[in-house]
Structures are given as C-alpha cells and as structure tokens.
Amino acid sequence: MEHVFDVAALLTPPDVSKCKKALCVQPHPDDNEIGMGGIVSFLAKEGCEVAYLTMTSGNRGNNDKTATPEETAAQRRKETEAAGRCLGATDFYYLDYDDGSLSDVVGLAKEVAAVIRRVRPDVVFCPDPWLSYECHWDHVITGYAVSNAYVMCGLTLLELPGGRGPWQPAAIAYYYTSNPNTVIDITGEFGKKFEAIALHKSQIDEQTLALYKIYFKMKGEELAQGKGFAIGEGLKVLGKLHTHCFVDAYKI
Numbered sequence: 001m002e003h004v005f006d007v008a009a010l011l012t013p014p015d016v017s018k019c020k021k022a023l024c025v026q027p028h029p030d031d032n033e034i035g036m037g038g039i040v041s042f043l044a045k046e047g048c049e050v051a052y053l054t055m056t057s058g059n060r061g062n063n064d065k066t067a068t069p070e071e072t073a074a075q076r077r078k079e080t081e082a083a084g085r086c087l088g089a090t091d092f093y094y095l096d097y098d099d100g101s102l103s104d105v106v107g108l109a110k111e112v113a114a115v116i117r118r119v120r121p122d123v124v125f126c127p128d129p130w131l132s133y134e135c136h137w138d139h140v141i142t143g144y145a146v147s148n149a150y151v152m153c154g155l156t157l158l159e160l161p162g163g164r165g166p167w168q169p170a171a172i173a174y175y176y177t178s179n180p181n182t183v184i185d186i187t188g189e190f191g192k193k194f195e196a197i198a199l200h201k202s203q204i205d206e207q208t209l210a211l212y213k214i215y216f217k218m219k220g221e222e223l224a225q226g227k228g229f230a231i232g233e234g235l236k237v238l239g240k241l242h243t244h245c246f247v248d249a250y251k252i
Helices: 029-046 067-088 107-119 138-153 187-197 208-224
Strands: 021-026 049-056 091-097 122-128 171-175 182-185 233-238
Touching: 021 029, 021 107, 021 138, 029 049, 029 067, 029 122, 029 171, 029 182, 029 187, 029 233, 049 067, 049 107, 049 138, 067 091, 067 187, 091 107, 107 138, 122 138, 138 171, 182 208, 187 208, 208 233
Parallel strands: 021 049, 021 122, 049 091, 122 171
Antiparallel strands: 171 233, 182 233
16 A cells, blocks of 8 residues: 655644743753743743753853852843743753853753653754854754754653653754744734843843844844734744754755
C-alpha cells in the first residue's frame, strides 16, 4: 500500500499561537521582554501558562556603577520576576551563571533539557543563535544550548538531573530572528511590553526606552504589513522533524 504524505504540512511551521504551556529561555534577565514581550503577554491572555528560564544572573551590567556584582544579581532577579509577572508569566527558573560566561553548549543543554522535562511545555522559546552579526556570546550559546536541549529532552534513554521522564515539545520558536516565518499580532500588547521593559531599571534608562519604542514600533509595523493588524513580533518556528538533518529548514 502506498503511503501518502502531506509535504505542504511538513514545510509549514507549527502554530504556536494556541499553545497551552510555554517555556521562554533568556540569556539575561531582560531578553524575554525585549525579544518577545508582546508575545508573552498575548499568550498569557490567551490562557497559556508561561514559565521563564534565565541562564545568567546578569551580575555584570548595571546603570548604577556603584553596585557590586552580588547586589546587581539580586536586583536583576527581582526585576526578572516583576517584568515577567507584568506580562503574565507565573513560574521562574534560574541557572545563575555569571554574565558573559556561557560556553559549554552540551553541558548547558542538559541543564535546559532537565528544566524542559520539569515544565513540560508545548513550545520552547529562545534567541536565534544564527542571527547574523550577533556578537554577544551568551545569546549565541543560549540559542545553541536550547536547540540541543530541544532534541535531547525527548530521548527515552537519556537520564537528566531531576528524574523527570522524557518530554518532547511540539515546537521551538526563535526570537531575535532576522528570518521569521511566524508573526504574532501584538497590537494590543505593545504598551504592556514596554511597561515590562521599563521595570528593568538597572538596565533601561528613559532615553534607551524611548529609542526602543521607536525602533520596535517601526519593526513591528514592517512585520505586520499585509496581515490585517498594526504591530507584530516575529519568530522562526520549527518542529521536531525540522531540527535534525533537514536541509530545507531554512525555507520554512
């Protein structure tokens, strides 16, 4: 008997707009808000349970130059939860590596995979590690580690810390991407995104916030062109079959 396959479906990104549980992984305590804050707010309003995983403590960046790394890390954790809750996130996980120190993709992937098994999300979000000209290695390593974790977390014979059984999310979605295949309508969430960004007071001054508003509005309008809404946020979304030995993944 001849099998019939839907090739068009194979080359279509999974729909992440209706996911019920999401894990949003960020290199630093403000990346989820900056990279996908409108999407977080949209998903939470749609009834999705949103969890955050933050890879570093962000202990080496503070507008207050008198703050110690320890004080900065404590402040940034408070800001992480305040901003995340502002958007509707409810659960927060931390790996607490030093800012600027991420390097071990395989080791980090195992830690991320253990969190994925614990949270058991439908979708995992993270920065796109293939973004051209990305010079912050924490972002690149986070994207690679989460991508590897996405493949690993469903392996039945792989034991990971925490003791939870295998779990395979339906999709991985990359923010900070220059090659989006999915645009989410955040027209009603744009103000909430910037309300949350503003809570990162150790990082964002009024001038930077104003600049971000101009840029993200311009970019959001560009992404939304022809789609029937005013402002969008873009993602590169892939399913499990797209993430290993799939030469057409870049076309999806």
